[in-house]
Structures are given as C-alpha cells and as structure tokens.
Amino acid sequence: MSHSEKKRLLIVDDERQIRKLLRVILETAGYAVWEAETAEMGLSETIHVQPDGIILDLGLPDFDGCEFIQKIREWSNTPILVLSVRNSESDKVKALDLGAEDYLNKPFGSAELLARLRNILRRHTQNTENPVVSFGNVEVNRVARVVHKDGKEIHLTTKEYALLCLLLKNLGKVVTHRQILREIWGEGSEDFTHYLRVHMTHLRQKIEDVPNTPRHLLTDSGVGYRLVE
Amino acid sequence: MTRSITGTAVRETVPDSIIEMADEIELVDITAQDLRERLEEGNVYQGDRAAIASENFFQEPILNALRELALRYTAERVDRQLSSLRHGQTKSGVWQSGERLMVAVDTSPFSTQLVRWARRSASAQDAPWIAVHVMSASPLTPESQAQLDQNLALARELGGEVVLAQSENVPMALVQVAIEHNASQIIIGKPRGNRWRYLISGGDIIDRLLSLAGNINVNVIPPSEEHNKTKPWLVFEPPPASSFHEYSVALAMVAAISFAGLLILDKYYLTIGLFYLLGIVILSLKIGRWPVLFAGFLSAVTWEFLFIPPKFSFRINNTEDWALFVSLLIVAVVVGQLTARIRTQAQDEHNRERRATALFKLTSILSETENLDDALTKAQKQIDETFKAHSAIVFISSTDSKPEIHPASSAKLDNREQTVANWAHSHRRPAGRFTDTLPGSKGFFLPIMRHDVSFGALGVFVPENEILTLQQRDLLDSFTTQIAMVIERFHLRAASERERLLAESERLYRTLHECVSHELRTPLAVITGTIESLANAKDETSRQELSQEIREATQRLNRLVGNLLDQTRLESGALKPKLDWCDPRDLVNAAIKGSEDVLKHHPYEVHLPDDLPPILADFTLTEQAIGNLIVNSALHTPAGTHIYVTAGIDRDGTRAFFTIADDGPGFPQEMKDRLFKKFARGDAAKAGGLGLGLSIVRGFILAQGGDIAIGENPNGGAITTLFLPFQTPDKTVRHESL
Known part of the structure; x- marks a missing residue:
C-alpha cells in the first residue's frame, strides 16, 4: 500500500513514549503517521501534511490544546481526537465544544483508540447519510421519521426523535450536553440539563431492552451522550 | 533642683538613672563668662533664642550655681568610686547594714524632691529603696493624679521599687508596707498647714506614724520654700458634683424638723434639739460630710433662732442653753465626720469588691473559652465594660516586631499609638497616657507579659476628660496578667499540639512511604517480570496469560495513582463540585463499568427503581465515590x-441514596473508628491499597453536601450508604418539557 491510499494521521503530543506507542498501534492498523512535539509544530504539520485526522494531547508545552483546536477550526474541518486524563471533564467538554470530534482517557486501550478513530474518520467519508440506519434491534427511517424496534413501530415525541437523530448523526461519537441542548432546545437553553435527563430516560425506556443498563444510549461521565451500535 | 535655681523647667534632660548607670562621667567644664560669650557668638542657640536664653537662663549667677551643682555631683561620684576601690568592693556589692529605705509619695510636687532625696540617701548608704503611695477611696483630681503619676514614674526611673497600698489610714498602711518590705527607714514629707483637720481625722500623720513605727526610723523632710508656698494655708476642696442635691436634702430635712417643731412641740425646745440631732444622724447616713456639716450649722442656728428662748432672736440668755447650742454644733460635726469616714470605708470596700468581682468574672470567662480568639474577644469586651473605655490588644511578633491588632479591639490604633504599644511591649513597662513615656498619646498601654516574655500590649482609651485612677490601673494590670496567662496557656497548648502533629506526620510519613513504595513497586515488579517472560514466551496461551497479568498490574497502578491524585485534590481544597442534573442510573452504571476489572470474581446485582428522577450532583465525583465503594467491596x-x-430517594423525599452492600465478612472490628482516616487499612487487607478509598469517598460526598453511613448487614457483610441532598426540580420545567 502506498502512502497516498492510506489515511494520514498527525499525532500532537510532547511525550515521546506516547508518540512511539501511538505510531506502533496506528501503523499496525494501516495508517500513515506524522508526529509533532509542540502545538506550533502541530499547526505547521497540519498545513503541510493535510492529515485526515489529528490525535491531540491537551497538555502541550507551548500552548493549550484548546487553543490549538480553535486555530485549526478557523480554516479546517480535520477531525480531532483529544487525549486527556481522568478528572478533567471540564477540559474535555471545552475541547469538544470548540470542535474536537471525540476524546479518549489516558491510559487507553489500543482497541478503543482504533474504534474511536474509525468513528471520527467515517463521519467525514460518509457525507451522504443513509436515510435508514439501524443499531442493535432498532431501525430508524429518517425519511419517514419512523422508528422500529424488533419490527414494531415505537412512538417517540418530537424532542425524543430529535435527540435520537442527533446522536445517530454522530454515531459512536460523544455529543456534549451543551451541543445537544443548543441543537434541540435552541440557543440559551444550555443550562437546562434537567430536560435532557428526563428525555433521555424516556428515550431509553422506549429503545433499550434493559433501560437501567443501556447498551446503545450511553452516558459519558460528566461530558455527554454517545450512541453505539 | 535645677528648677529652684533657674526658675524655669529644663526640657533638654537626661534621666537621672542614665547618669547613675553611666560607667564614666566626663565633665565638660567652662566658666560662666566663657559660656555667655559662646552664647553671644551663636554657638548654642541661634538668633532670637540666644538673646532670650541669655536674658533668662544664662544669667551669670545661675550659670555659676549650675556649674557648682555639676561639679559637686561629679566630685561625689568620684569620691564614691574611690571609697569603693579602697574597700576592694564594687558598687553592686550587697548592702550589709540591712538598711532599706522607704519613701512615702503623695500627690504633691514636693514628693519629687522627696524621691530624689531618698535616692541620694539610699545610694549614699548603698541600700535599696522603695517608694510607697497609699491610695484612698476618694477619687483624685486629674491634676493630682498626673502629679502622682509623675512622682511614681520618677521613683521607678531612679531605680526605686514602687509599692501601692490601699487604706484610709495612711500611717498604718505605711508601717505595714515598711514591715512587709523590711524597710528600716521611712522618709516622709512634713505636711503643710491646715492642722485643724487632724483634730478630726485623729491627729497629725507624722505623730501617728511615729507612734506606730516602733523601731523603724522616721525621717521627716520639711518642704522647700517653693513647695510650701504653692498651697494656701487652708485648702478648700471644691465639693463634689452631686452635692447640690445633697445640700437640698439637708436643707429640706432641717426645714421639715423646724416646721414640725413649730407645729407640735413648740414648748419643748430641748426635745426639738434632740430631733435636730436625730435629723443630722439620719442625714449623715445618706449624704456627704460637707452637707452634713451644713445641716449641723443650719440646725444649730435655726434651733437657736426659732426655739431657744427668747424666740426669734439670736440671743441666748442662760448658760445651759449655750452649752446645748454648742454641743449640738459639735455633735453635728463629729457625727458628720464619723459617718462620712465609715461611708468612705464602705465605699472603699464596695469598690474593692467590684474590682474583685470584675477580675473574677474575667478569670472565669478566660478559663472557660476554648480558643484564644474567643478568649481575647471576651476579655476586651469585659475591659470595655469595666473601664467604660475602648481597648485594643496588639500582638507583636517576636521575629519581625510587626504589630498585629486583634480584630475584636474596639479602639482604632494609628501609627503613633502602635509605636507606643511597641514601646510598652519591648520595654516591658506601661507607656502612653498617664505615664512618663509618650504621655501625649491617647491610649494607656500595658505590656501583656508573663515570666518576662511579652506577647504584645493592651491599650486602653478613656475619653479625654476622664482619667484612669491608680486603682483602675492596678486592676487593669491584673487583667493584663490574666490575659497574658491565657495567651501563654494557649501557646503551650499549641506547642504541644504541634508536637503531637509532628509525631503524627512522622508516623504518617513512614506509613505513606512504606505503603506507597510497596503498592507502587509490586505492580511495577509484576510488569517488569512479565514483560521479560513475554519476550521468551513460545505459545499463544502463555502470551495471553502474561498480557493479562500486565493489564491487571497496570490497572492496579492506575487506580493507585488516581487515588493519590484525588486525595491531593481533596486536601489542596481545590475541589469544587460542579452540580448538575444526573441520572442516578447513569452514575451507578458508570461506576460499575469503571470497576469491571476487579468484579470478575464477584457476582454483583444492581437494583434501580424505574422511576428514579434526576438528582443534582457532581457526576464525576459521585461516580468515583460509588466506584471506590464497589472496588473496596470487591478487594x-x-x-x-x-x-x-x-x-x-428516601421516604421523606429530601435525600437521594446509593447503597453498596456485600455478604462478606464486614468491616474489621478494629478499623471501625478510623475507617475514614487516610492510610487506614484493615490489618488483614490482603488486596493492598493505600487505605485512601473511604477517605476519598467521604471527601467527595461531603463536598457535595452529602453524608456517608456505614453499617453491617444483619446476616454479615458491610453496607455503605451515600446520601446526597435531593430536591425535585421545578415542576413547571417538567410540564413544559414533556
């Protein structure tokens, strides 16, 4: 396989060992990998390499990872996967709200990393969305606006349907509370997380087999929700 | 002394004690003529001041007299030095004759002379000396108080010990102090004029002192001309302020008796005389001595005029009536004096009792309080009440002498006052108003000291037109001692607490060191060892097994590091929960997911009601708290x-709860009371860990306003319940959203 056919990834991390590890995992998985040690180098590499995706560590020596995302987003839609540590929920949410696609907690497993990467890269390749999507035993027809579970139609309220569609559009990828609230309830309703909890509970009761231990509509601690197949 | 020569007070002076202390005195001698010449040349003062000086102070006879004084003083000193050399002993040698001088100090300016005289006499005999003042219960005028302060300050400055006694009987008190302090000589000034008062008060002070003194020498010093002149022969003390009322009472009483007499007992004038006497006795119980005297005179005169025949005239015909008239007068005077004295003594007793009560109250307040701040706040309040003043406690740090004013202080201290406080603190002596050090300041400052260690100063501010009497200052002194004792007590307590903490932290450090090194090294050892064998592993199964080992070791390490970080976060106080609506099911699910690796050999059941409403909580903190408890149960x-x-949600709908239970052995008995302590681990804790788990759980839950309860299942096993405050969200929100 030549480089041109492979998907190109840029790693921005100041830890040599992490870069090395990522390189091994990613190259084994068939990606072409570039590395940058600082945010500044990351920016120039992004311009030169035009990567398909960026793996970004939030704690960089020269400037903050969030700032990096802001700068990239000024001119590029390259999907960004953020690497972060536990207990820094607010940083993650900030990065996601600024335009990062997803995040991964350190320490991470390689399987999880590759799954996340696939998710964020797929979104950008499948620009034309299939009107009928299914996950588990649920099928969503976005043209007819009907949802079937085990072949039976289930009734969703407008808000529940909107919530489901938003998560479906970002399949496998985390959507922050803020993003959901803004998208569905409109600007200025970002603080009404209580609405969201209630609707999510109802949505789970209708879609999940065991609503108390959901398999598809997952919660990301303190960050948001994620729909997985 | 200089003043008596020159007629002006000299301000550019050095305290006598300094001269006393000087190792060597060098006399700069110049003839009066030369000095005047230098003055005219402008070497001493400039311009007009030189001219004024040469006309007043620098007159030739005065300069000559002063020169003689200086020369004589130096000569005296040289003489002393010579004699001490001759006897082969220094001045500091103990006094051998057993002499100790005592000088009686009162409120007259003459006392300064007495004090100096005593000092000279004492130093000539190489004997220690004390200055005594006997306080009476009647208040002093501000001027006398100031003079007294000055006198006592001088005595202190000259190296005398100042003793205060309280009594109405001055000679008796003086003799008592003399006996107590083993004084062999009493120096007292000769009183001036108004001898007639002694007839009433029981004789001349000197006479009474002499009769009481026994083998103690009494040295009576006549006042100098100047001091003798300053007071008139008869001192008329202005009557106290309240007396107008008392005079009216006296007048009313006399008038009432006279009126009653006129109405009823017109004929029996002798009986009426007795009634007058009765009236005077009754009055003397209620009013002061001057009004009683007034009533006495008035009674005598009225009686004479109205009742003694011939009536309505100031004539008395027979001797018997004369005798009666005179006796009435004398009885009035004597009764007035006696009762007044008894009342003063009673007042004195009352004052003493009030002071004792105030002191007792302060002591009990101070002994009851649990912390220093509280004690000082209460003490200041007590001072303010007792002295009707504003007060301030200033702490002065021994390292950088930076004053720190206690926040409960009712008085504001400007820079100047702070300097005074600092002076009192560093010199261990009172300063400020009423003292000879910085008397211009508004506050009176006492050092708060104990065993010669001063913690700072107590400042008391009374209004400008009021003074603190000697008794009050004495009481204030006791107050300060009490405060110092309390501070010392708390300091000692703090010191022992520090000691305890130090030992504790050392123990903790050792535990921590052992734990951390053990807990961190074990998984690291596992990883290192496994990786080596992994390289040599031949078949797939053993490789899988080895990888699993590494995974478990890293998970353990990760948990450990996480706990250490959480604990640090808790302790740094940087933990600020961000409360948001959370689904309790999400919390439980996330917690279980996070602890899946340790749950492999522990079957678990989750019971969550379907109608659980969202609760307000910090998602991450709560998830971690639940997760820690699950991990604890599993490990x-x-x-x-x-x-x-x-x-x-509990029955009354105010708290949300999460319960984590198991059917294992339960909490170890010996761990029960230190479960939540850092680094507390069950002795049988096979699974290791730093013993941080529960301490973190508690910290995270308390930070959100929640609570944690620990118990045991009836059939064995531990139960831990976390409580978080619960409130139903605004009802309107629910309707609107659905």
Missing part, C-alpha cells in the same frame, strides 16, 4: 462474595 472480600448496588 476486601473473598472471591464469590455477592455485591449489591441500589439507589433511590
């Missing part, structure tokens, strides 16, 4: 132990 129970997790 500290044998494999196969069931773990049960439930959540809900």
Whole structure:
C-alpha cells in the first residue's frame, strides 16, 4: 500500500513514549503517521501534511490544546481526537465544544483508540447519510421519521426523535450536553440539563431492552451522550 | 533642683538613672563668662533664642550655681568610686547594714524632691529603696493624679521599687508596707498647714506614724520654700458634683424638723434639739460630710433662732442653753465626720469588691473559652465594660516586631499609638497616657507579659476628660496578667499540639512511604517480570496469560495513582463540585463499568427503581465515590462474595441514596473508628491499597453536601450508604418539557 491510499494521521503530543506507542498501534492498523512535539509544530504539520485526522494531547508545552483546536477550526474541518486524563471533564467538554470530534482517557486501550478513530474518520467519508440506519434491534427511517424496534413501530415525541437523530448523526461519537441542548432546545437553553435527563430516560425506556443498563444510549461521565451500535 | 535655681523647667534632660548607670562621667567644664560669650557668638542657640536664653537662663549667677551643682555631683561620684576601690568592693556589692529605705509619695510636687532625696540617701548608704503611695477611696483630681503619676514614674526611673497600698489610714498602711518590705527607714514629707483637720481625722500623720513605727526610723523632710508656698494655708476642696442635691436634702430635712417643731412641740425646745440631732444622724447616713456639716450649722442656728428662748432672736440668755447650742454644733460635726469616714470605708470596700468581682468574672470567662480568639474577644469586651473605655490588644511578633491588632479591639490604633504599644511591649513597662513615656498619646498601654516574655500590649482609651485612677490601673494590670496567662496557656497548648502533629506526620510519613513504595513497586515488579517472560514466551496461551497479568498490574497502578491524585485534590481544597442534573442510573452504571476489572470474581446485582428522577450532583465525583465503594467491596472480600448496588430517594423525599452492600465478612472490628482516616487499612487487607478509598469517598460526598453511613448487614457483610441532598426540580420545567 502506498502512502497516498492510506489515511494520514498527525499525532500532537510532547511525550515521546506516547508518540512511539501511538505510531506502533496506528501503523499496525494501516495508517500513515506524522508526529509533532509542540502545538506550533502541530499547526505547521497540519498545513503541510493535510492529515485526515489529528490525535491531540491537551497538555502541550507551548500552548493549550484548546487553543490549538480553535486555530485549526478557523480554516479546517480535520477531525480531532483529544487525549486527556481522568478528572478533567471540564477540559474535555471545552475541547469538544470548540470542535474536537471525540476524546479518549489516558491510559487507553489500543482497541478503543482504533474504534474511536474509525468513528471520527467515517463521519467525514460518509457525507451522504443513509436515510435508514439501524443499531442493535432498532431501525430508524429518517425519511419517514419512523422508528422500529424488533419490527414494531415505537412512538417517540418530537424532542425524543430529535435527540435520537442527533446522536445517530454522530454515531459512536460523544455529543456534549451543551451541543445537544443548543441543537434541540435552541440557543440559551444550555443550562437546562434537567430536560435532557428526563428525555433521555424516556428515550431509553422506549429503545433499550434493559433501560437501567443501556447498551446503545450511553452516558459519558460528566461530558455527554454517545450512541453505539 | 535645677528648677529652684533657674526658675524655669529644663526640657533638654537626661534621666537621672542614665547618669547613675553611666560607667564614666566626663565633665565638660567652662566658666560662666566663657559660656555667655559662646552664647553671644551663636554657638548654642541661634538668633532670637540666644538673646532670650541669655536674658533668662544664662544669667551669670545661675550659670555659676549650675556649674557648682555639676561639679559637686561629679566630685561625689568620684569620691564614691574611690571609697569603693579602697574597700576592694564594687558598687553592686550587697548592702550589709540591712538598711532599706522607704519613701512615702503623695500627690504633691514636693514628693519629687522627696524621691530624689531618698535616692541620694539610699545610694549614699548603698541600700535599696522603695517608694510607697497609699491610695484612698476618694477619687483624685486629674491634676493630682498626673502629679502622682509623675512622682511614681520618677521613683521607678531612679531605680526605686514602687509599692501601692490601699487604706484610709495612711500611717498604718505605711508601717505595714515598711514591715512587709523590711524597710528600716521611712522618709516622709512634713505636711503643710491646715492642722485643724487632724483634730478630726485623729491627729497629725507624722505623730501617728511615729507612734506606730516602733523601731523603724522616721525621717521627716520639711518642704522647700517653693513647695510650701504653692498651697494656701487652708485648702478648700471644691465639693463634689452631686452635692447640690445633697445640700437640698439637708436643707429640706432641717426645714421639715423646724416646721414640725413649730407645729407640735413648740414648748419643748430641748426635745426639738434632740430631733435636730436625730435629723443630722439620719442625714449623715445618706449624704456627704460637707452637707452634713451644713445641716449641723443650719440646725444649730435655726434651733437657736426659732426655739431657744427668747424666740426669734439670736440671743441666748442662760448658760445651759449655750452649752446645748454648742454641743449640738459639735455633735453635728463629729457625727458628720464619723459617718462620712465609715461611708468612705464602705465605699472603699464596695469598690474593692467590684474590682474583685470584675477580675473574677474575667478569670472565669478566660478559663472557660476554648480558643484564644474567643478568649481575647471576651476579655476586651469585659475591659470595655469595666473601664467604660475602648481597648485594643496588639500582638507583636517576636521575629519581625510587626504589630498585629486583634480584630475584636474596639479602639482604632494609628501609627503613633502602635509605636507606643511597641514601646510598652519591648520595654516591658506601661507607656502612653498617664505615664512618663509618650504621655501625649491617647491610649494607656500595658505590656501583656508573663515570666518576662511579652506577647504584645493592651491599650486602653478613656475619653479625654476622664482619667484612669491608680486603682483602675492596678486592676487593669491584673487583667493584663490574666490575659497574658491565657495567651501563654494557649501557646503551650499549641506547642504541644504541634508536637503531637509532628509525631503524627512522622508516623504518617513512614506509613505513606512504606505503603506507597510497596503498592507502587509490586505492580511495577509484576510488569517488569512479565514483560521479560513475554519476550521468551513460545505459545499463544502463555502470551495471553502474561498480557493479562500486565493489564491487571497496570490497572492496579492506575487506580493507585488516581487515588493519590484525588486525595491531593481533596486536601489542596481545590475541589469544587460542579452540580448538575444526573441520572442516578447513569452514575451507578458508570461506576460499575469503571470497576469491571476487579468484579470478575464477584457476582454483583444492581437494583434501580424505574422511576428514579434526576438528582443534582457532581457526576464525576459521585461516580468515583460509588466506584471506590464497589472496588473496596470487591478487594476486601473473598472471591464469590455477592455485591449489591441500589439507589433511590428516601421516604421523606429530601435525600437521594446509593447503597453498596456485600455478604462478606464486614468491616474489621478494629478499623471501625478510623475507617475514614487516610492510610487506614484493615490489618488483614490482603488486596493492598493505600487505605485512601473511604477517605476519598467521604471527601467527595461531603463536598457535595452529602453524608456517608456505614453499617453491617444483619446476616454479615458491610453496607455503605451515600446520601446526597435531593430536591425535585421545578415542576413547571417538567410540564413544559414533556
């Protein structure tokens, strides 16, 4: 396989060992990998390499990872996967709200990393969305606006349907509370997380087999929700 | 002394004690003529001041007299030095004759002379000396108080010990102090004029002192001309302020008796005389001595005029009536004096009692309080009440002498006052108003000291037109001692607490060191060892097994580091929960997911009601708290132990709860009371860990306003319940959203 056919990834991390590890995992998985040690180098590499995706560590020596995302987003839609540590929920949410696609907690497993990467890269390749999507035993027809579970139609309220569609559009990828609230309830309703909890509970009761231990509509601690197949 | 020569007070002076202390005195001598010449040349003062000086102070006879004084003083000193050399002993040698001088100090300016005289006499005999003042219960005028302060300050400055006694009987008190202090000589000034008063008060002070003194020498010093002149022969003390009322009472009483007499007992004038006497006696119980005297005179005169025949005239015909008239007068005077004296003594007793009560109150307040701040706040309040003043406690740090004013202080201290406080603190002596040090300041400052260690100063501010009497200052002194004792007590307590903490922290450090090194090294050792064998592993199964080992070791390490970080976060106080609506089911699920690696050998059951409403909580903190409890249950129970997790809202709807239970052995008995302590681990904790788990759980839950309860299942096993405050969200929100 030549480089041109492979998907190109840029790693921005100041830890040599992490870069090395990522390189091994990613190259084994068939990606072409570039590395940058600082945010500044990351920016120039992004311009030169035009990567398909960026793996970004939030704690960089020269400037903050969030700032990096802001700068990239000024001119590029390259999907960004953020690497972060536990207990820094607010940083993650900030990065996601600024335009990062997803995040991964350190320490991470390689399987999880590759799954996340696939998710964020797929979104950008499948620009034309299939009107009928299914996950588990649920099928969503976005043209007819009907949802079937085990072949039976289930009734969703407008808000529940909107919530489901938003998560479906970002399949496998985390959507922050803020993003959901803004998208569905409109600007200025970002603080009404209580609405969201209630609707999510109802949505789970209708879609999940065991609503108390959901398999598809997952919660990301303190960050948001994620729909997985 | 200089003043008596020159007629002006000299301000550019050095305290006498300094001269006393000087190792060597060098006399700069110049003839009066030369000095005047230098003055005219402008070497001493400039311009007009030189001219004024040469006309007043620098007159030739005065300069000559002063020169003689200086020369004589130096000569005296040289003489002393010579004699001490001759006897082969220094001045500091103990006094051998057993002499000790005592000088009686009162409120007259003459006392300064007495004090100096005593000092000279004492130093000539190489004997110690004390200055005594006997306080009476009647208040002093501000001027006398100031003079007294000055006198006592001088005595202190000259190296005398100042003793205060309280009594109405001055000679008796003086003799008592003399006996107590083993004084062999009493120096007292000769009183001036108005001898007639002694007839009433029981004789001349000197006479009474002499009769009481026994083998103590009494040295009576006549006042100098100047001091003798300053006071008139008869001192008329202005009557106290309240007396107008008392005079009216006296007048009313006399008038009433006279009127009654006129109405009823017109004929029996002798009986009426007795009634007058009765009136005077009754009055003397109620009013002061001057009004009683007034009533006495008035009674005598009225009686004479109205009742003694011939009536309505100031004539008395027979001797018997004369005698009666005179006796009435004398009885009035004597009764007035006696009762007044008794009342003063009673007042004195009352004052003493009030002071004792105030002191007792302060002592009991101070002994009851639990912390220093509280004690000082209460003490200042007590001072303000007792002295009707504003006060301030200033702490002065021994390292950088930076004053720190206690926040409960009712008085504001400007820079100047702070300097005074600092002076009192560093010199261990009172300063400020009423003292000879910085008397211009508004506050009176006492050092708060104990065993010669000063913690700072207590400042008391009374209004400008009021003074603190000697008794009050004495009481204030006792107050300060009490405060110092309390401060010392708390300092000692703090010191022992520090000691205890130090030992504790050393113990903690050792535990921490052992734990951390053991807990961190074990998984690291596992990883290192496994990686080596992994390289040599031949078949797939053993490789899988080895990888699993590494995974478990890293998970353990990760948990450990996480706990250490959380604990640090808790302790740094940087933990600020971000409360948001959370689904309790999400919390439980996330917690279980996070602890899946340790749950492999522990079957678990989760019971969550379907109608659980969202609760307000910090998602991450709560998830971690629940997760820690699940991990604890899994790590500290044998494999196969069931773990049960439930959540809900309690019956009265005010708290949400999460319960984590197991059917294992329960909490070890010896751990019960230190479960939440850092680095507390069950002795049998096979699974290791730093013993931080529960301490973190508690910290995270308390930070959100929640609570944690620990108990045991009736059929064995531990139960831990976390409580978080619960409130139903605004009802309107619910309707609107659905």
